[in-house]
Amino acid sequence: MTKMKGGEFIVDYLIEQKVPYVFGICGHGNVGILDALHARKDEIKLVSPRHEQCAGHMADGYFRVKHAPVATLTSTGPGSANMVMPLVTALSDSSAFLAITANVPTSQANRAPFQELYKHNQADFAQVLRPVVKRSFQPSRVDMLPLAMRQAFDTMVTGRPGPVNLDVPYNVFQEEGEIEMPPRGHVMGAHRPAVSDADLDAALDMIASARRPVFFIGQGTTLSEAGPELTELQARLGIPVITSPNGMGCVPADDPLTLGFIGRNGAYPANQAGRHADLVICVGTRFDDRSSSTWHQGYSWNFPATRLLQVDIDPAELGRNYAPSLGLIADAKTFCRQLLGSLERRKDIRHGNFQEWRSEIAGWREEWRKFVEPNFNAITTPIRPEYVVGTLQKTLPDDVILTLDSGVHHNWFMQFWEPKRPASMLNSWGYSSMGFGVCSVLGAQLAAPERPCVAVIGDGGFMMAPYVVATAVEYELPCVWIIWNNFAWGAIRDLQYGLFDGREIGTGFYKGAQGPGGERYNPDFAVWARACGADGYTVTRSEDLAAVVEQAVRNRRPCVIDVHIDSDVRPISTGTWQLPPIPYTEPAFGKPWKA
Structure with missing residues (x-):
């Protein structure tokens, strides 16, 4: 004592x-x-x-x-x-x-x-x-x-x-x-519950009888650090993987069976695979409204026609929105290890079982590529959103940690960003808090001081916490903020355009509050950064973006890059999303399908 x-x-x-x-x-x-x-x-x-x-x-x-x-x-x-x-x-x-x-x-x-x-x-x-x-x-x-x-x-x-x-x-x-000093408390990974042998056999039976299975993974997979096991399962079985934003990076982004995010602003191949799957193996994620097209059958998922094998460490998530055919309480990494350990004795589960399914998915990927690819190379002023995502993908190092705020920019990154590592795309997903991406990049930089940490945030979100630049200078944290500057609360303005016949109010930033058609207004964010003692740049031309980003990362100093984005280009909906009782819209690319 x-x-x-x-x-x-x-x-x-x-x-x-x-x-x-x-x-x-x-x-x-x-x-x-x-x-x-x-x-x-x-x-x-x-x-x-x-x-x-x-x-x-x-x-x-x-x-x-x-x-x-x-x-x-x-x-x-x-x-x-x-x-x-x-x-x-x-x-x-x-x-x-x-x-x-x-x-x-x-x-x-x-x-x-x-x-x-x-x-x-x-x-x-x-x-x-x-x-x-x-x-x-x-x-x-x-x-x-x-x-x-x-x-x-x-x-x-x-x-x-x-x-x-x-x-x-x-x-x-x-x-x-x-x-008296008590014993140390638990650390992450100290407790990893597994499924019983009987439940494991039931799960394997479901996979063996499937012809169009998909994995759906999320934050539980990331926190369990189950990426290596899932990557091996993806390779050995040839089963495609759909990810929530917080599950991105757990499996190789460049694998043709990594389909990306699902839902209204998901990737078209992910929504197609979700619609047509006969078995969804859900590991450590939730079926919230954005990842399920607000639970409308046939837009992202096809339950109850599709069978659901749901695995989660939190029993409260099992069956919250879709009743599982089999619900299992287990740690994601442990469950995936159990599946891998059982493959040798299950000769009925093989890579060749799903060849026809993989061919269908390859066709959907090619359709999507042809549709979106031209805009990734379009040189415009202001800059197209796709060009920004594509340029950052090519310019930022593979070990970058990206933090994202809530906003229209997040929709573009959910749809097209390909993180190279787990836990390297940090999203405020469940509560969608503005300011998260602006501030969390500081914590990410302290957690990984050797890695580049970049926040991509909207102009509205940045203005909620602009003091972060001063903190980065004070503590010598070389964070980079890339401001997606469209002079608006862009995501909400787009809802006004799409659901309220373009009646815009309270969503655009205008000098003198003149409203639509008036002079747009934002502070000079680059000058703001320099006033704090950080580097600051303004980018209005597509041709200048890559060089500025490369320089900012190379300098290893706090930096703000104000990027002017074309606000008239909107994310491509491949599913749907509803704010009841307002009617939901049909996908801009792709069609719903019911079994």
């Missing part, structure tokens, strides 16, 4: 868990732990961005790259309230970090001191975070900290990962107690 302050114990346990960073903003409510961080600053580093939301997105980005959680630190009241957005973003995408929030001293609880939330219960901030974290702990004494900290780390990474909140009254940081 050692006598120490609560703040000292928290810092010591973070170091024991090999947490290298705390991303946080100071405040009166957490100043009691800052001295403990100062004392151990050679072992754990406090990184202080200019906004709490950024700290959370940074921690989220760090985990997605490293698969190990770090911590955030915020003060009482408004500072911690700013963590709601990054916490729900992480929860929605199965990402984990420890959000340490401060609260009022226990001696002042329920007396309405400065920044106490007390309407229903004293120091009630933990209830604010309850819907957006996997678990919230509120130790009110120093001797409660060891159990809370160990359970917090176990909870974050056991089963389906998720963020956890540790809500600490101010006095607990400074009060002393006799504390």
Whole structure:
């Protein structure tokens, strides 16, 4: 037993868990732990961005790259309230970090001191975070900290990962107690549940009887690091793979059986394969509205005519939207290893079983290539979206980590980007939070300091968190922000064009709020970057883009590249998406098909 302050114990346990960073903003409510961080600053580093939301997105980005959680630190009241957005973003995408929030001293609880939330219960901030974290702990004494900290780390990474909140009254940081350091908490991958022999045989029987099977993989596959096993399954069996955005990179992007994303803005071959498959092997992903064409039969999937083999570590996801023919609770990597280990004894499952199916898919790929290829080489001013995606694909190194915001640019990257490595395309998918791509690139860079980290974000999203450039300069992080500048909330404006007969309001950026037809307006983002001490470029011509991007990556300095995009070119819908009760639209390329 050692006598120490609560703040000292928290810092010591973070170091024991090999947490290298705390991303946080100071405040009166957490100043009691800052001295403990100062004392151990050679072992754990406090990184202080200019906004709490950024700290959370940074921690989220760090985990997605490293698969190990770090911590955030915020003060009482408004500072911690700013963590709601990054916490729900992480929860929605199965990402984990420890959000340490401060609260009022226990001696002042329920007396309405400065920044106490007390309407229903004293120091009630933990209830604010309850819907957006996997678990919230509120130790009110120093001797409660060891159990809370160990359970917090176990909870974050056991089963389906998720963020956890540790809500600490101010006095607990400074009060002393006799504390024994508990054992280290779990790490990612410590628990990998497998399926039973009987369930494995049932799964193998389904594959053996299929003639048009597909894999559908997502974030669970990425977090389980099941890419090598899935790549081997894809090669040995010749079964095509459809990916959610968070599953991209797990299998080789240049393999003709890697079909990309599915849904309204998915790739045409992926939607065709989903429509015509007789078996979908879903491993570690969800059938949300965007990856299922809002569950309209025949547009992306054909359930219940198609059989579904669904594997997930979270039992709550089994059958959420489609009833599986067989639902299995298992770790993605473990399940894929089990399949691989069974192939030698299952002579009825062979690469040749699906030759005709692969030929059909090759035909769909060729149709899609002929349709989209010309625009990837079109030299225009302003620049076509396809040209930007294609140029970045050719220009950025294979080990780049790309972070993406919510917006119309994300639709283009979901449809055409081909990441070369797992966990190298970071998306705010489930909650689609603007600001995620802008901020998470900082956390990704700290997780992988040797790799280039590039954020592709909309002009609207960048304006929500432009201070990130100052943070990158302050901490010498060589991040690059490529701003998809179409002078609008482009994705929503496109909905107005497509669903409301072009009645645009509140979606374009105009000087003097003149509205459509007026003078478009945005700040000069390149000047903004240079004012922060970073590099800044503006690109309006297609011919200039590659050289500017190459220079930015080579310089290894914070950089903003303002790219002016043709706002009249819209993503190609190959499925559909509905906002009920507004009628859904038909695909622009391809047709629905029902078995």
